[in-house]
Each structure stands twice: as structure tokens, then as C-alpha cells.
Amino acid sequence: xxxxxxxxxxxxxxxxxxxxxxxxxxxxxxxxxxxxxxxxxxxxxxxxxxxxxxxxxxxxxxxxxxxxxxxxxxxxxxxxxxxxxxxxxxxxxxxxxxxxxxxxxxxxxxxxxxxxxxxxxxxxxxxxxxxxxxxxxxxxxxxxxxxxxxxxxxxxxxxxxxxxxxxxxxxxxxxxxxxxxxxxxxxxxxxxxxxxxxxxxxxxxxxxxxxxxxxxxxxxxxxxxxxxxxxxxxxxxxxxxxxxxxxxxxxxxxxxxxxxxxxxxxxxxxxxxxxxxxxxxxxxxxxxxxxxxxxxxxxxxxxxxxxxxxxxxxxx
Amino acid sequence: xxxxxxxxxxxxxxxxxxxxxxxxxxxxxxxxxxxxxxxxxxxxxxxxxxxxxxxxxxxxxxxxxxxxxxxxxxxxxxxxxxxxxxxxxxxxxxxxxxxxxxxxxxxxxxxxxxxxxxxxxxxxxxxxxxxxxxxxxxxxxxxxxxxxxxxxxxxxxxxxxxxxxxxxxxxxxxxxxxxxxxxxxxxxxxxxxxxxxxxxxxxxxxxxxxxxxxxxxxxxxxxxxxxxxxxxxxxxxxxxxxxxxxxxxxxxxxxxxxxxxxxxxxxxxxxxxxxxxxxxxxxxxxxxxxxxxxxxxxxxxxxxxxxxxxxxxxxx
Numbered sequence: 114x115x116x117x118x119x120x121x122x123x124x125x126x127x128x129x130x131x132x133x134x135x136x137x138x139x140x141x142x143x144x145x146x147x148x149x150x151x152x153x154x155x156x157x158x159x160x161x162x163x164x165x166x167x168x169x170x171x172x173x174x175x176x177x178x179x180x181x182x183x184x185x186x187x188x189x190x191x192x193x194x195x196x197x198x199x200x201x202x203x204x205x206x207x208x209x210x211x212x213x214x215x216x217x218x219x220x221x222x223x224x225x226x227x228x229x230x231x232x233x234x235x236x237x238x239x240x241x242x243x244x245x246x247x248x249x250x251x252x253x254x255x256x257x258x259x260x261x262x263x264x265x266x267x268x269x270x271x272x273x274x275x276x277x278x279x280x281x282x283x284x285x286x287x288x289x290x291x292x293x294x295x296x297x298x299x300x301x302x303x304x305x306x307x308x309x310x311x312x313x314x315x316x317x318x319x320x321x322x323x324x325x326x327x328x329x330x331x332x333x334x335x336x337x338x339x340x341x342x343x344x345x346x347x348x349x350x351x352x353x354x355x356x357x358x359x360x361x362x363x364x365x366x367x368x369x370x371x372x373x374x375x376x377x378x379x380x381x382x383x384x385x386x387x388x389x390x391x392x393x394x395x396x397x398x399x400x401x402x403x404x405x406x407x408x409x410x411x412x413x414x415x416x417x418x419x420x421x422x423x424x425x426x427x428x429x
Numbered sequence: 430x431x432x433x434x435x436x437x438x439x440x441x442x443x444x445x446x447x448x449x450x451x452x453x454x455x456x457x458x459x460x461x462x463x464x465x466x467x468x469x470x471x472x473x474x475x476x477x478x479x480x481x482x483x484x485x486x487x488x489x490x491x492x493x494x495x496x497x498x499x500x501x502x503x504x505x506x507x508x509x510x511x512x513x514x515x516x517x518x519x520x521x522x523x524x525x526x527x528x529x530x531x532x533x534x535x536x537x538x539x540x541x542x543x544x545x546x547x548x549x550x551x552x553x554x555x556x557x558x559x560x561x562x563x564x565x566x567x568x569x570x571x572x573x574x575x576x577x578x579x580x581x582x583x584x585x586x587x588x589x590x591x592x593x594x595x596x597x598x599x600x601x602x603x604x605x606x607x608x609x610x611x612x613x614x615x616x617x618x619x620x621x622x623x624x625x626x627x628x629x630x631x632x633x634x635x636x637x638x639x640x641x642x643x644x645x646x647x648x649x650x651x652x653x654x655x656x657x658x659x660x661x662x663x664x665x666x667x668x669x670x671x672x673x674x675x676x677x678x679x680x681x682x683x684x685x686x687x688x689x690x691x692x693x694x695x696x697x698x699x700x701x702x703x704x705x706x707x708x709x710x711x712x713x714x715x716x717x718x719x720x721x722x723x724x725x726x727x728x729x730x731x732x733x734x735x736x737x738x739x740x741x742x743x744x745x
Contacts, residue, residue, distance in 0.1 A: 118621075118623070267735060267737040268736075269735075272736040272737050273736075273737050302736075304697040305434075306698035307434070309434050310434050331732045332729050333652055333687070333694075333727065333728035336649055337655070339653070340621045340653045340656060340657065341656065374649040374650075378620055378621075381620040382621070382622040382623075412649035416617065416648050419617075419618040419648070420584075420585060
């Protein structure tokens with residue numbers, strides 16, 4: 114008999130977002146050289162997708178002011194797929210100029226959160242994506258556009274967000290020219306039942322264009338939510354080394370899913386990520402040094418890998 | 430279309446094991462009066478199954494020396510199902526005398542861990558369960574016997590444990606007269622894929638006699654593992670308030686799944702537990718006071734309930 118878990122994806126990608134979602138929500142500002150070292154070491158540990166920063170005005174997020182310098186460095190690393198976040202057309206023009214592989218345009222399905230965080234309604238963001246698509250095509254650029262639907266499970270300002278609204282906005286992003294779409298639980302409100310139901314619908318609508326799940330571990334359900342998404346065929350997840358991250362407009366929303374715990378869960382299940390966990394844990398130690406005084410998260414770094422880890426992979 | 434999550438159980442039971450698995454692995458010794466207060470408050474918060482202690486010699490676990498006093502107190506609380514752990518026939522005789530509703534006999538599927546922790550082979554534990562069954566029946570007692578198969582996903586001493594051995598021992602426990610069987614990830618080695626595969630088989634073999642899943646959150650996968658077990662129909666889980674607990678013979682195996690985070694996950698998914706989470710969090714605060722200096726776990730107490738929590742339940 115084939116066990117149920119055999120229906121899970123055989124491979125998965127962890128997109129490192131610690132350099133963007135992580136750093137933007139903590140006080141410490143890393144130097145460009147430290148970020149370079151982080152990117153190089155993450156690549157050496159086998160990570161192949163990294164969100165290196167955000168093209169927002171430096172006065173808003175001084176932590177990410179060096180994004181334009183980081184993209185070219187990251188692009189020199191063989192096989193590395195380089196993403197950046199862009200809040201608007203202006204940011205997209207910078208991403209196109211820097212030749213990023215992908216630019217993520219965040220949209221908040223909560224109208225209240227959208228106005229507070231992006232100063233636009235969700236539908237205004239959809240319109241902006243259409244402009245970005247036109248600019249990208251006019252420039253003959255290959256930079257992919259990802260529309261990321263955030264606060265998809267509710268938010269701390271508005272409370273409930275309708276599933277139908279999340280799916281409507283996701284479809285609107287595709288119609289406006291997004292090459293990829295993603296769903297984010299920006300404030301850690303999702304449970305695995307919600308994830309399974311919403312992601313099943315999202316994958317049905319977007320097919321291969323459904324790109325990524327983004328979970329915060331605010332209430333401890335981050336990895337359970339990843340598992341629920343895996344079960345409906347999603348195989349790319351955002352994560353932050355040491356679980357740093359959050360949302361400045363969502364009090365208490367600290368901590369993305371931690372890269373190292375996620376890499377362990379996937380590896381344990383025999384889902385190939387290409388990541389060398391020992392190297393990743395060494396990098397975590399380095400980054401923790403740089404971020405002294407900040408609250409870090411994750412469990413694996415304390416407990417270590419199980420004695421049995423890698424057994425399934427080794428016996429393939 | 431019915432969403433996938435609708436196939437999950439409608440109700441679930443969280444068995445509080447903080448007073449046994451939690452307290453036995455930390456240095457602080459609570460007074461009998463503190464434990465009484467804990468049991469009373471847990472009952473008032475809606476918990477209906479509590480493992481109040483263990484009938485082991487007081488010199489081995491002074492933290493649990495007052496178990497014989499706690500059972501009668503707990504039995505006075507309306508609707509409370511009172512469990513105790515018993516390592517052998519002698520402990521079982523005490524549980525029968527105290528009129529506990531259920532006694533859990535731990536068996537370790539790892540032979541090495543079994544010898545180190547219980548000083549018996551797994552099959553010797555099976556034989557002991559047969560003796561306990563005979564004694565229970567001879568006494569005309571109604572105390573149920575639960576055989577708990579621990580280190581079911583491997584252990585820190587032996588490493589790998591064969592699934593076939595776990596299932597063989599579970600069947601042997603049933604054959605020896607156990608009324609219920611359970612599976613425990615004693616050292617936090619399980620991932621949701623493993624849980625789904627093993628629990629699916631276990632439920633197929635034991636049917637309604639499969640009683641409980643017991644997960645440690647050592648590497649952050651505790652709640653993901655609970656979710657995987659829910660998906661194959663298991664609906665009773667051990668948990669410790671504030672995530673205290675571990676295994677004295679498994680270094681690094683700190684922290685059971687935390688009761689409050691689990692109650693939140695189940696409640697969020699619309700799975701009724703009867704637990705009032707605000708009361709549970711108040712109790713956590715009290716227990717945290719008593720356990721000052723001990724490492725506690727869990728996320729919900731920091732982040733609080735989502736603004737949207739209870740919406741699904743309220744709208745039923």
C-alpha cells in the first residue's frame with residue numbers, strides 16, 4: 114500500500130526572505146558587507162531563491178537602502194534566482210534596471226490594512242500591477258512579476274477577510290498581468306484547515322502560476338500551515354533564517370516561519386530542497402551574532418538534527 | 430463544494446499531561462495544594478481529561494510523590510476523566526485502589542530506550558500489561574488500561590525504530606488486554622508525513638481502541654504532527670500547559686505540545702474541545718508564577734487570540 118504521505122511534492126523551494134521581511138521589521142541595520150556574506154553563505158548552503166531587499170524609499174526602510182547594490186552581487190552567484198519587493202511602478206523600474214529575476218508586488222486583501230500599510234486600496238494595487246506589466250514589457254525585460262496577496266486570513270486592523278475577496282484579488286492580479294501569484298498570512302491568523310481550503314481553491318484558479326506560500330509563526334502554527342499547503346501541491350515557501358520578521362502595522366505579528374526548521378521538516382519528509390542544514394545552522398549562528406539583542410526564533414538550532422535524519426534520503 | 434478541511438473530526442479532546450510528563454522533567458516541585466489548584470482551574474477552563482501523576486516510587490520522581498492524594502480530589506470534579514501513569518503491576522495496583530479512570534502503561538518501541546528508561550524489554554512490558562489486566566479484572570475494577578507505545582519515531586539512544594515493530598508492539602498490547610493504545614513521539618523525531626503514515630496504519634489496526642497521540646515539540650513540528658493525525662481521524666492528544674515536559678533519557682527532548690497553542694489551533698479550525706482559552710491562559714500565568722526559572726514554551730500567550738477567533742463557532 115502506498116502511504117498517504119507519498120502524495121506530497123517530491124521537491125520544494127524555500128525562498129529566503131530574511132533579508133527583506135526579516136530585516137525590515139527589526140531595529141538593527143546590517144551592513145551591505147554583512148548582507149553580501151549572508152547571501153553568499155545561503156547560496157553555499159544550497160539556497161537558490163533569495164529575496165534580497167525592497168525598492169522602497171530609504172527614508173521609509175533604511176534597513177533595506179542598499180537593495181540596488183545587492184541585486185548585482187546576488188546575480189553573480191550561479192543558479193541563484195533573485196527576488197526583490199516593489200511597492201509600486203517606481204520600485205518596479207528600479208527592479209527592472211537592476212535585472213532582478215522577479216519582483217513581488219504586495220497587495221493586502223484587508224482594505225483597512227491596505228490603506229494603512231500601502232496607502233492604496235487593493236484594487237489600486239491591481240491597477241499598479243497593470244502599469245508595472247506594461248513598463249516591464251515595454252522595456253523588453255525578463256523580470257517576472259509576482260502579485261502577493263497578503264492578510265489573506267484576516268488582519269489585526271480589520272479582522273475578518275472574505276475568502277472570496279482573496280480569490281477575486283488573486284484573479285485580478287493575474288488578469289492585470291502578474292506572471293505569478295502568492296498568498297501570505299501576514300499576521301499569523303491562519304490555521305491548517307483554512308490554508309488547505311484556500312490554497313486548494315487558489316491552485317485550482319492559478320495552476321502553475323500559483324507560486325508561493327508565506328506564513329508567519331506568530332501563534333505557533335507556521336509549519337502546520339506549510340504542511341497543509343504541501344498537501345494541496347504547493348511546493349514553494351517563504352521563510353526567514355532564525356524566524357526574524359513581522360509586519361510593522363500588525364502588533365504581535367513577530368516571526369516568519371524559520372528557514373532552518375522548515376528545511377528540517379521538508380528534509381525529514383524526504384522532500385528535496387537542496388539545502389545543507391548544517392551549513393544553514395552555521396549561517397544562523399553568524400546572523401545571530403550580527404543581530405545580538407533582537408528576538409530570534411526557531412527550534413532546530415537548540416535541539417539539533419535527529420540521529421535518524423537523512424536516513425530516508427540516504428536509502429533512496 | 431465541500432472544503433477538504435470538512436473531513437476533520439468535529440470534536441477533539443486535549444488530555445492535560447503537564448502534571449505528569451511536564452512536572453517529572455523539571456526541577457521545581459509543586460506543592461499538593463498548587464497541583465490541586467491547577468487541576469481545579471483546568472477543570473473550570475473546560476478540560477475534561479487530566480493525567481494527574483504517576484505511581485512510581487517517590488525516590489525516583491519526588492515531583493509526583495502525591496499522586497495518591499490527587500486522584501481522589503480530581504475524581505470529585507464533575508465529568509473529569511482521571512488518568513495516571515503506571516510503570517508496572519505495583520503501580521497499577523495503586524491506580525486501581527485509587528479508582529483512577531484510566532492507567533497508562535508506557536512501553537518504549539526502542540529496545541535501547543526501553544532498557545535505559547524502564548529496565549525492561551518492550552516484550553517484558555507487554556507481559557506486565559497482561560498481569561495488570563488480570564489484576565484489574567480480578568479486582569472487579571473499572572480502571573481502563575492504556576498501552577502507550579513511545580519512541581515510536583526513533584530515539585536519541587538507538588536512532589531508528591522500525592514502523593513494523595511499533596505496530597507489532599501495539600497489537601501485542603491489545604492482545605495482552607490493553608483497552609486502549611496510544612503512540613508517542615517521545616523525543617520529537619516525528620514529521621507530519623511519518624505521523625500520517627503510522628497513525629493511518631495504527632487506526633486501521635486498533636480502530637476505536639486507538640486512543641491518543643502524544644507529540645513533543647522539540648524541533649517545532651508538534652502542531653504540524655497533530656494536524657497530520659487529525660487528518661486520519663485521531664481526535665485525542667496529550668499536551669502540557671506552557672509546553673513543559675520532556676524525557677529524562679532523551680537529551681534535548683524538551684517541551685510537549687503546549688495545551689494553549691493546541692487548544693487555539695483546534696478552536697480556530699472549528700473543532701470543539703470545550704476549552705475556554707482565556708481561562709486557560711489565566712491558568713498558564715498562574716503556573717508560570719509557580720515555575721519561575723523553568724523554561725516554558727508556547728506562542729499564543731505572547732501573541733493573544735486573533736481578532737477573528739471564534740467567528741466560525743459564533744456563526745454556527
